[in-house]
Amino acid sequence: MDGTYDAIVVGGGHNGLTAAAYLARVGLRVLVLERGEHLGGATRSERVFAGVDAHVSRYSYLVSLLPRRVLVELGLPIRLRRRRYASYTPVPHDPTRGLLVDTGDDAATATSFASVGAAGDVDAWRGFGARTAALAARLFPTMTEPLLSSAAARALLGDADWRDLVENPIGDVVAATFRDDLVRGVVLTDALIGTFASTRDRGRANRCFLYHVIGGGTGDWDVPVGGMGAVERALEDAGRAWRADLRTRATVTTVDPGGRHRPAEVTWSDDDGVSHCAGAQFVLAACAPAVLERLLGDEPSEPAPEGSQLKVNMVLSRLPRLRSGIDPAIAFAGTFHVNETATQLESAHADAAAGRIPALPPVETYCHSLTDHSILGPELRATGAHTLTAFGLHMPARLFVDDPDGARATALAATIASVNSVLAEPIEDCLLPDADGAPCLEVRSPVDLEADVALPGGHIFHRDLSWPWAEDEDDVGRWGVETAHPRVLLAGAGARRGGGVSAIPGRAAAMVVVSRT
16 A cells, blocks of 8 residues: 555546645645656646747647636636637638627628628627627626536526527527528527537537537637647646646556545555555545546446547648738637538537538637747747647547547648638748658647547546536535535536636535545
8 A cells, every 4th residue: 555645536637637736725734646657647738849949739729717816826827818800701602701799899890791691690699699608698607516416507597598598409509590501500609619519509519619608607718828738737837836746657457445433545556667656534536427437447337428629730831822812810819710601500410410621611710829929939930830729510429439540630631721711822831841841730639638638438528517516406505516426526617616727616525525534
């Protein structure tokens, strides 16, 4: 036995580090076990390309759900920066025109709506935005408190928001609110990030939409200064400062949940294959629920998770020109929507559901370095280079399982063709060569994400998102992290109110431990 701890945290991603920091700061003895070479999990920045001084947020990329309360309570020096423009969306059948949503100029946004033939949706856009912002202000503060009952959540949302965002399919609500197919698509993408679903089916898409519009109490998606690595480093530094024991290259093999009068035990192996075992009053599983069940030796309690995205990381020598003539530094400063009308989103879903990689995938791109150039080295920055992330929707894991390499290549080609369809020049012409002369382009499918960072099925939320309140009356007042084993708690994205870079599950699990210690 390698000792006894107050808590052992399985998984050193941002939620595991959050839990460790909260527990260590109150004097508890905490051990974190991370199987990878580095802490941070999917919340990391890396120099992905040989000889290129760009620290790319390799897996995750923006922050919305991380509560300011966590930053204050842990004293984290994390800076978040607001993007100047919300989004730009070229008209797919006529990319000489595009819809620019300017968060700093409402009149300019209205003019842009008119330029794409959507003037009739301006008032609806303003009203819907005000509605979701008011919802965010009401609901987001509850994310760091014990779970509300469904009845209390309904009272908080109000009957209209409950009907439209919980009971009715989000696709139907958006169709009834907006006339223009392009505008509808811009709204609906928030319901599909990392989620394989039709927006006309109530459930997964609605929950995904809700999480995407309530972040920070405003719904704004902010840029972490220094990249995602800055988030990981701040949490790691906090844990070490309070003397948490943070270990890497430690592969957990079993979890014994213990009993009423018997502590839990965790067994792991190190790089040399040596097996270790330690006891703990609590085990905090900052891994996916499916992984925890395997470690406990339990049978799966639900269908296997399935992620649904293609992540493409690039470094460009310069931003590409657009057919509309808009300044690329404006177009790429927010979310750049490609082939994401409501009709195209449903068509791509139908293709994928039929087992086909969408011929013209919906794609969102984002340029971190336009808002925060600190992720580029000074010399690279001076050349006008930029990072670019492309996020392909409706790319479920099922499409990649049988032929991972071939399907990845096909999906990448389709994604690049989709992006190029709205540009004035091929994106390939703008890719920076690395030190070996290869283009700075990396692509990761759901199958790759499972191999890289232990996301079952490549699901970026560990499993389908749940409503951020108690759906069972027995769970009212709990934290959404409890399991059937009193000494074992979920502390990762698969907990209720998990998903995204939020630290909410890690904090919630720590709150349970502190209350029972």
